[in-house]
Amino acid sequence: MYKMVKALFKQKRQGRCAFRQKTSESLNHKVTDYFSVRKSIRRTKGEVLEERKRLLEYALKKGIEDGLEVGVFATKHFQKGEFVVEYSGELIDVNEAYRREEVYEQDETTGCYMYYFKYNEQQYCIDATAESGKFGRLVNHSRNGNLLTKAVMVDGVPRLALIAKVDIKRDQELLYDYGDRSKESLVHHPWLAS
Numbered sequence: 001m002y003k004m005v006k007a008l009f010k011q012k013r014q015g016r017c018a019f020r021q022k023t024s025e026s027l028n029h030k031v032t033d034y035f036s037v038r039k040s041i042r043r044t045k046g047e048v049l050e051e052r053k054r055l056l057e058y059a060l061k062k063g064i065e066d067g068l069e070v071g072v073f074a075t076k077h078f079q080k081g082e083f084v085v086e087y088s089g090e091l092i093d094v095n096e097a098y099r100r101e102e103v104y105e106q107d108e109t110t111g112c113y114m115y116y117f118k119y120n121e122q123q124y125c126i127d128a129t130a131e132s133g134k135f136g137r138l139v140n141h142s143r144n145g146n147l148l149t150k151a152v153m154v155d156g157v158p159r160l161a162l163i164a165k166v167d168i169k170r171d172q173e174l175l176y177d178y179g180d181r182s183k184e185s186l187v188h189h190p191w192l193a194s
């Protein structure tokens with residue numbers, strides 16, 4: 001699906017003009033009389049980045065979750081820089097997040113699904129505690145993960161995309177750095193150290 005979308009945005013290459021029949025009149029013609037001069041189809045870095053941004057917004061708006069299976073493992077190849085999945089949940093401010101953390105702490109069976117991030121100097125949290133059937137909330141932590149997070153503003157709302165940090169092969173587990181280095185968290189969740 002993602003590839004299909006990408007194909008839609010891909011610029012069409014310029015076609016070559018039809019070759020003319022060789023007649024006495026055309027014998028002294030130059031090559032450029034027969035073939036149109038082809039402009040470079042290479043896009044500038046700015047154009048590539050702009051296209052990536054458009055694709056990312058499209059994927060987030062459409063809620064695309066393609067090429068994954070629970071664990072979370074890739075079921076297809078993802079190219080470095082490609083959108084993989086959204087960390088979707090409820091967008092809340094930090095005060096509300098701290099209030100909820102206190103409630104969640106009361107129940108040891110509640111996992112940690114709060115992701116704090118900054119966008120334009122503003123601090124936000126995505127609370128993905130509620131089961132949603134979405135893949136993003138199920139991705140595990142590793143300081144050496146193959147994904148990175150990117151905050152993107154979509155229709156005035158900050159959203160969190162997980163992007164391939166490197167080329168990811170089919171069957172590889174998807175992992176990203178939760179970024180929590182606090183001593184307190186490390187005491188309670190020693191797995192955050194690796």
Ligand SMILES: C[S@@+](CC[C@H](N)C(=O)[O-])C[C@H]1O[C@@H](n2cnc3c(N)ncnc32)[C@H](O)[C@@H]1O
Pocket residue numbers: 111112113137138139140141142191
């Ligand atoms: C955002 S959830 C990730 C999905 C979770 N594994 C699940 O199946 O619902 C975060 C929780 O997953 C677990 N987790 C994530 N990364 C881990 C890791 N590297 N080692 C052990 N547990 C991890 C912890 O229990 C943590 O509270």
